[in-house]
Structures are given as structure tokens and as C-alpha cells.
Amino acid sequence: MVNLFSKRLKRGRIFCLFLMLIVHNSWSAQIEGTQSLFNQAEQIRSSDPVQFITIIEKLKQREELLTKEQSHNLKYLIGYSLSFQGKFDEALTIYKNILSSNAQTTLKLKANLSIVNTYAISKQWPEGLYYLSDTLNTLPKISDDLLIQRSYAVAAIFYNQLGQYELGLSFANKLLQESIEGRTLCVAHNLKLESLFKLDLLEENDPQIREGIEACQQSNEVVMVSAIYSYLATLYLKQNNPHQAISILESNFDSLKTTKYVPYLAIFNSLLSQAHHDLGTNRQAEEYALVAIDEAKNINISNSSVNAYRVLYQIAESRGDHKMALEYHKKFAEADKAYLDDIKTKHLAFQLAEHQATEQKSRIGLLDKQNNLLKIEQRLARSEAENNRLFIALLIAIITLLSFWGYKSWMTQKRLKQLAEFDALTGVFNRGHFTQLAQSALQYCENSDIYLSCILFDLDKFKTINDSYGHACGDWVLKRVADVCKVQGRSNDIFARLGGEEFSILLPGCDLLTATKLAETCRKAIEQIDTRNSGAKFIITASFGVTDAKLSGYDLEKITADADMAMYCSKHDGRNRTTVFGRALADENANVNAGENAGSEASENRQGRLTL
Known part of the structure; x- marks a missing residue:
């Protein structure tokens, strides 16, 4: 009896040990499988969005089995997925929660980089610059090569999105100097090509284009390959080769559609529309343009919409449908102004x-x-x-x-x-001080019932001067323009550089007619600047907008907005001219031109006429 009991007990112990071994092996397999999912998600997060979301759902089902650090990592992946879907506010909340948590330093740096990238996509530039500066300041303390490479990539992405392509190019070159491969190599080539393209330093036969395409195709980065093809297609269109542009775009269009990435779908449709319009196949051009506009409607500001509306306007005009042409032209003008305003906002x-x-x-x-x-x-x-x-x-x-x-x-x-x-370059008031002085002047003139006028002007094609002759020449132009305009006005005029190549003159005690004469005097003085001292020979022109308190009131934002609208009309009507806001002052503007001799009148009608 005792021997029988002892044998059964021994068998029971063996069975328990066997059962525990099975459970342990099963648990170990689940842990290894979970970590494998994390590794796979990290590798395909941008190359295969559909599979990426599937992996996240699998990890959510195992959430109870995750360690603390894996839980933080899962939250980060969820935030990345939300960013990719355009849900930026939800993604930012997750990233910032990670920063305030007890997650590891490496994951916090990843979250910080994703915050910078998200702010770049959502065009929240000041916030993005704050987090980017914080990231770059901590880089000397980081020993992880992969994080350093990713930091360079995010910095290049952010600066390219901000329009600071020289800085973007410098960080892209830093990334390419690292020992990189796979997706990171694709990103580095893509960023460098984008910077070169935006700086007009890229040609269609540049071997770097083929290197970038091959690197991205090897890592299956469809979106980035599409970006490079869009640069190449644009270069072909500039060379008046629409057939080649269509061939390039259509060869990659099906792959791009599988990603459902709206920004580049809009770009492809816009470029195809322009290419077909150049070939004269207007039906296809119209179809692609309408699709591009529909895809870009959820994008705040898009050059795709500008190009698509321009094509639709030109097609309608060629058909003799002037009503529709006018409607499309209005939308084109609105989209173009919004795009230009976005560039100014970034700068x-x-x-x-x-x-x-x-x-x-x-x-x-x-x-x-x-x-x-x-x-x-x-x-x-x-x-x-x-x-x-x-x-x-x-x-x-x-x-x-x-x-x-x-x-x-x-x-x-x-x-x-x-x-x-004061503005450090030109010596005139800067935007902040101009706002303070202008508010005081407007209040005083309103209380005292005194005339007040506002002039706003912007140098024409200033970016071309910078690109052709260098930024040192551009700085010389800004200083020379400020000097010649200062001597035309009075000592109590408020003259300021608002930013970039845009200037403003607020004229207390000055009526609209006198202000318009002053604007014309400044415009002629700018046009007569001898540029040989800059080291190059070219012509400087500017577009002016004029209004006064009678037309626009004594609110600073309103009066400058009206002057800006008048200036935009000058730009739209051919540049190098002065436009007065409103049609009620037509007679006064006619008096401005009455004193000019016959030869001057002919020249003014060609170049610097007053637009009412």
C-alpha cells in the first residue's frame, strides 16, 4: 500500500513539473513573439501603414502581458499611427505624456523627435522650433548612433518644411556622412534631393536622383520614391517635356495609391493635370485637376491646389467659358495668395x-x-x-x-x-516697434481728426536676386532700398521693414493724394538704383499699395490689410506699380499723373502706372 502511494506521488510530481515546463515555454514564446512584433512595427511603420496598424492591434490584445517599457513603447507606436492618419492633436497628447512619464531616455527622445515632426506637418512652426532646439542641444550627450541619425533626419525634415532649405541640406548631408542603410539611407537621399530641388540646384540628369530612387525602392518606401518622382516630373515639365513627366508619374501612380497618402496623391494628380494641359489633352487635364483639388481640400495650404486651379482656369478660358474661367481664376488667386502668405509666415x-x-x-x-x-x-x-x-x-x-x-x-x-x-540690416524700425508706434499714431490722428495714410511695398522677384547673385547681394539691395526711401519722406513718418523684402510707411498728417505721390517717388527711386556697387548689374523694382484712414479706418490691422491687398493687386497686375485701395479716389489719382510730361506718361503706362 505504501509503495503504491509513493509511486503515485512520484508520478504526480513529474506531471506537475511537465505542466510547469509547458506553461513556462508558452510564456517565453509569448514574450519573444511580443518583442518580435515591436521590432517589426519599428521597421515598417512608414513603408507599410496597413500592416503597421494590424501589428498595433495585436499588441493591444497582449497589453496585460507587456512590461512597463513595452507599454510606453506601444503608446508611442499608437501616437505615430495617429500622426500618419493626420490626427495630430491626439498624437501630440500621447507624445507629451511620454515625456512626462518614467519612460527610458531613448524613448523620450523618440517622442520629442515625433513632436517636432508632427508640428512640422501641422505647420505649428514656433512650437516645433522650440522642441527641435531642445533636441539638438541634447545631441552631444547622446551616444546612440541610431538616435543621432534620426535627430539629423527630423531636423532636416523640419527645416525643409519651414522653407529653410539651406539648413535642411546641411542636416541631410550630416545624415549621409553617417554609416546608414535601409530606410534611413532612403530618408537621407530624399531630404537632400528635396532641399536641392527647392533651392533650384537639381537637374533631371543628376545621378543623385537615381541613387535616391534605388535606396528607397530597396527599403520599399513608396511615399519617398513618389516624392523623388514628383521632383523629376516637375523638372521635365520645366524643360517642356510633358511626355516624359507623364511616363514617370504613371509608372509609380499605382504604388502610391496603395499608401493612401493624400499629400502626394494630390501632387501627382496636379502634375499630371499640368502635363496633359501642356500636351493639349484638356479632358484628361481637367479630370486630374478636379481630383487634385478634391484630395487637397483637407490640406490647409497646398501648391497642388494652386496648380490645379490655374489649369482649370486656362482650360475654361480656351473653351470660351468666361464665367467659369473667372470663377476658377478667383479660386486660383485665393489659393496662390494663401500659399504665398504661408511662405511668409514660415519665414x-x-x-x-x-x-x-x-x-x-x-x-x-x-x-x-x-x-x-x-x-x-x-x-x-x-x-x-x-x-x-x-x-x-x-x-x-x-x-x-x-x-x-x-x-x-x-x-x-x-x-x-x-x-x-530697429532692424539690424536696414537700420529702419522693425515690425515690433512699428506696431507700437503705429498704434499710438493711429489713436492720436483719430482723436485729433488728422489725415493718416499707409504705404506698403514689396520688392519684386527678390528671391531671384538672392538665388542668382547670393544673399550678400540681397542684403545690399535691402539696405539700398531702405536708404533711398528714407530720404523721400518726412522725419515724422514711421518707416519699417516688416520682414523679408516687405516694407511699410505710416504717414500721420498726410492725405491719400500726397501719400500716392510719395509712393510713386519711392517706386521710381528704387527703379533708378545703380546696382553696380553690389557686384552685379540688374534692375530693382517694387510693387506698392496705398490707402488712408478715410478708406480703411484707424485700426492698424485693417489699414495694413487694405494696403497689403492693394499691393497684391500691383503684384497681380504685373509688378513695379502703385495701386490705391478703393475706386472712390480715381479722380485724385488722375491728378497725380496729370503733372507728368508726355514721354514720362508713356513710360509710366508701361511700367509704373497707378491702378485704381
Whole structure:
């Protein structure tokens, strides 16, 4: 009996051990399988969006089995998926929660980089610059080569999206200098080609295009391959080769459709529309244009819409359908203005960030000096307690030192005031100080019932000057334009550079007729600038917009917006001209031209006529 019981007990123990071994092996297999899913998701997150979402759903089903770090990683992948679907606010919430959690430093850096990338896509430039600066400042402390490479990639992406293509190109080159392969190599080539394309430094036979396509095809990055094909197709269209452009686009169109990535679907349809219009196949061109507009409707600002509306306008005009042509032209003008305004907004955001960084450095320097002064005072106080015989000498030293540092602080404050009020390049008021002075002037003129006018002007094709002759030449042009315009006005006129190549003159006590004459005088003076001292020979022109308080009221935003609208009309009507806001002042503008001689009138009608 005892032997039988002992045998059964032994068998039971063996069975339990066998069962525990099975459970352990099953548990280990699940852990290994889960980590394999994470690795797979990381590899295909942009190349295969459909499979990526499927993997996320599988990981959600195993959420109870995940470690803390795997849970944080799953949240990050969910945030990435939301970003890819355009749900930026939800994605940003997840990323920022990771930053405030106890996740590992590497995952926090990934989240920070995704925040920068999301802000770039959603066009929230100041916020993106803040997080990008924080990321780049921490890079020297990072030893993970993959994270460093990814940081370079995100920086290049952000700067390209912001329109700072020189910076984007520098980070793309840094990335290509790293030991990279696969998807990262594809991203690096794509970013460099985008920067070169936007800087007009890319040609259709450039071997870098083929290198980029091969790198992205090997890693199955369909979206990035499509981006490179869009650059190549655009270059063919510029070379008046629409057949080749269509061939390039159609060869990759089916693959792009599988990604359902709307921005490049809109770009492809827009380019196909333009190519067919160049060939004269207007039916196909119209179909592609309408699809491009429909796909781009959920994109805030898109050059695809601008190109598509232009094609539709030209097709309607060729058919003699003037009503539809006018409707499409209005939409084209609206989309084109929004696109140009978006470019200006990007440049302004970057300039503002640079100004804030400079101001912050100045403040830090001032605080350092103040801290040094406190340390010196403490040392002097200790020395006085140790040796009273040196009291007088030390007191003189303190007074001298305080006077010196006081003078330095005064000079620093003076310099800060100069930076805060004046544009460093041209010497005229900057945008911030102009706003303060303009508000005061408008309030005073409104209370005193005094005339007030506003002139807004923008240099024509300034980017071409920068691209053709260099930024040093462009800076020379801005300074020379500011100099010649300053001497035309009065001492109490408020003359400012609003940003880039855009200037404004607020004229208290000046009626619309006088302001229009001044605008014409400035326009002619700009056109007569001798550019040979810049090292190149070219002509500078500007487009002017004029309004006054009677037409636009005493609200700064309204009066500048009306002047900007008039200036935009000058741009639209052929540039190098002055446009007055509103039709009620036609007689006054006629008087402006009445004093010109017959030869001057003919020249003005060709180049600088007043538009009412």
C-alpha cells in the first residue's frame, strides 16, 4: 500500500513539473513573439501603414502581458499611427505624456523627435522650433548612433518644411556622412534631393536622383520614391517635356495609391493635370485637376491646389467659358495668395525664433555679468573683514569696478533697446516697434481728426536676386532700398521693414493724394538704383499699395490689410506699380499723373502706372 502511494506521488510530481515546463515555454514564446512584433512595427511603420496598424492591434490584445517599457513603447507606436492618419492633436497628447512619464531616455527622445515632426506637418512652426532646439542641444550627450541619425533626419525634415532649405541640406548631408542603410539611407537621399530641388540646384540628369530612387525602392518606401518622382516630373515639365513627366508619374501612380497618402496623391494628380494641359489633352487635364483639388481640400495650404486651379482656369478660358474661367481664376488667386502668405509666415516664424534666441542669449550674458559682479562684491566684503588696513583701497576698487560694470550694463541695455526697435540690416524700425508706434499714431490722428495714410511695398522677384547673385547681394539691395526711401519722406513718418523684402510707411498728417505721390517717388527711386556697387548689374523694382484712414479706418490691422491687398493687386497686375485701395479716389489719382510730361506718361503706362 505504501509503495503504491509513493509511486503515485512520484508520478504526480513529474506531471506537475511537465505542466510547469509547458506553461513556462508558452510564456517565453509569448514574450519573444511580443518583442518580435515591436521590432517589426519599428521597421515598417512608414513603408507599410496597413500592416503597421494590424501589428498595433495585436499588441493591444497582449497589453496585460507587456512590461512597463513595452507599454510606453506601444503608446508611442499608437501616437505615430495617429500622426500618419493626420490626427495630430491626439498624437501630440500621447507624445507629451511620454515625456512626462518614467519612460527610458531613448524613448523620450523618440517622442520629442515625433513632436517636432508632427508640428512640422501641422505647420505649428514656433512650437516645433522650440522642441527641435531642445533636441539638438541634447545631441552631444547622446551616444546612440541610431538616435543621432534620426535627430539629423527630423531636423532636416523640419527645416525643409519651414522653407529653410539651406539648413535642411546641411542636416541631410550630416545624415549621409553617417554609416546608414535601409530606410534611413532612403530618408537621407530624399531630404537632400528635396532641399536641392527647392533651392533650384537639381537637374533631371543628376545621378543623385537615381541613387535616391534605388535606396528607397530597396527599403520599399513608396511615399519617398513618389516624392523623388514628383521632383523629376516637375523638372521635365520645366524643360517642356510633358511626355516624359507623364511616363514617370504613371509608372509609380499605382504604388502610391496603395499608401493612401493624400499629400502626394494630390501632387501627382496636379502634375499630371499640368502635363496633359501642356500636351493639349484638356479632358484628361481637367479630370486630374478636379481630383487634385478634391484630395487637397483637407490640406490647409497646398501648391497642388494652386496648380490645379490655374489649369482649370486656362482650360475654361480656351473653351470660351468666361464665367467659369473667372470663377476658377478667383479660386486660383485665393489659393496662390494663401500659399504665398504661408511662405511668409514660415519665414517670419523662423526670424522671430532667431530673434528670441538672440535676446535670450543677451539676457543670459547680462545675468552672468550680474552674477560675476555679486561674486566680486562678496570677495571684497570678505577681504574687508580680514584686513581693515586695506579698507580704503578696497572701497576705491569697489567703486571703480561698480562704475565699470554699470557702464557695461548701460551699454548692454542700450544695445538691447537698439535690437528691440530697429532692424539690424536696414537700420529702419522693425515690425515690433512699428506696431507700437503705429498704434499710438493711429489713436492720436483719430482723436485729433488728422489725415493718416499707409504705404506698403514689396520688392519684386527678390528671391531671384538672392538665388542668382547670393544673399550678400540681397542684403545690399535691402539696405539700398531702405536708404533711398528714407530720404523721400518726412522725419515724422514711421518707416519699417516688416520682414523679408516687405516694407511699410505710416504717414500721420498726410492725405491719400500726397501719400500716392510719395509712393510713386519711392517706386521710381528704387527703379533708378545703380546696382553696380553690389557686384552685379540688374534692375530693382517694387510693387506698392496705398490707402488712408478715410478708406480703411484707424485700426492698424485693417489699414495694413487694405494696403497689403492693394499691393497684391500691383503684384497681380504685373509688378513695379502703385495701386490705391478703393475706386472712390480715381479722380485724385488722375491728378497725380496729370503733372507728368508726355514721354514720362508713356513710360509710366508701361511700367509704373497707378491702378485704381
